[in-house]
Amino acid sequence: MIRAHQLTKRFADRTAVDGIDFVVEPGRVTGFLGPNGAGKSTTMRMILGLDAPTSGTVSVNGHRYAASPAPLREIGALLDAHAIHPGRSARDHLRWMAASNGIPTTRVGEVLDLVGLDSVAGQRAGRFSLGMGQRLGIAAAMLGDPPVVVLDEPVNGLDPEGIRWVRTFARQLxxxxxxxFISSHLMSEMALMADHLLVIGRGTILADCSMTEFMTDHAASYVRVKAPALGDVAHLLTGRGLDVTRVDDEIRVGGLDAASIGDLVFSRGLAVHELTLVRSSLEDAFMALTADSVEYHATAASEGAAR
Structure with missing residues (x-):
């Protein structure tokens, strides 16, 4: 378990993390989301003792991570896949980490096999692609078979098979x-991977809830209706005070569920060919929630510049 209480970090005149409280529970995948500059990396670094809080506390399984006599057995972390000596082989990189934490060298072969790098274990890490570096970083995180796993952007550079593997692996853990605890900007994967979401913006917690609750609270939804007499259906539903928008050969209705819309239309003797609940994506919900927390806003390119 990871627990933060009034966790704060200031750099000169800038507050990166501002008095946040959260608990990352065992037995579920918690996604950590936020725009660039929101405080995600700083928070993760404070969890791992790489940055000292200005005030407040953060603990891993009831104590400070830095106080652990064998850190890799306490928490496995991947923050920077490039934090590897380029001239050292993947196997040797893991061997010295194992030796420093009293982990049997037999574990090195196990984690290399786990992440699919056993066949290139003797190659220098400097020759690895970004995806291979990510796999080696995950192998290092799992070296001590830790009860807590923290991964920052673990699917960067991975191919579709690798992305699916990380998703399945996180679920298994x-x-x-x-x-x-996983941070990612890839919303489509987070939607499939996470049970719980922690969303941060400008150093403060914007949401701390289950994925289901987050989508219910922040994802827009409407019912797509297609019918032969579409104008009559739209007139009927508008007359009932519903929010109705016509788009090409369909209408989009807000304010009532699909079954109730179907019953209402049927009661007036009108045919319906489609009733579909459409909910916006996690990305749309995230963008709506964090719109006021984005530090850098891009502007649309002009037609000439785009060319």
Whole structure:
């Protein structure tokens, strides 16, 4: 379990993290989301003792991570896949990490096999692609078989097979009862991976809830209706005070569920060919929530510049 209480970090005149409270529970995948500059990396660095809080506390399984005599057995982390000596082989990189934490060298082969790097274990890490570096970083995180796993952008540079593997692997770790905390900008994957979301913006917590609750609270939805007499259906629903918008050969209705819309239209003797609930994506919901927390806003390119 990871627990933060009034966690704050200031750099000169800038507050990166501003008195946040949260708990990352075991047995579920918690996604950590936020725009660039929101405080995600700083928060993760404070969890791992790489940055000292200005005030407040953060603990891993009841104590400061830095106080652990064998850190890799306490928490496995991937913050920077490039934090590897380029002249050292993948196997040797893991061997010295194992030796420093009293982990049997047999574990090195196990984690290399786990992440699919056993066949290139003797190659220098400097020759690895970004995706291979990510896999090696995950192998290092799992070296001590830790109960807590923290991964920052773990699918960067991975191919579709690798992305699916990370998703399945995270789910497996949570099912084993471990605490899994993952930061990512890839919303489509987070939607498939996370059970719980922690959203940060400008150093403050914007949301701390289950994925289901987040989508219910922040994702817009409407019912798509297609019918032969579309104008009559739209007139009927508008007359009932519903929000009705016509788009090409369909109308989009807000304020009533699909079944109730179907019953109402049928009661007036009108045919319906489609009733579909459409909910916006996690990306749309995230963008709506964090719109006022984005530090850098891009402007649309002009037609000439785009060319």
């Amino acid at each position: 949570a099912d084993e009862g471990r605490t899994v």
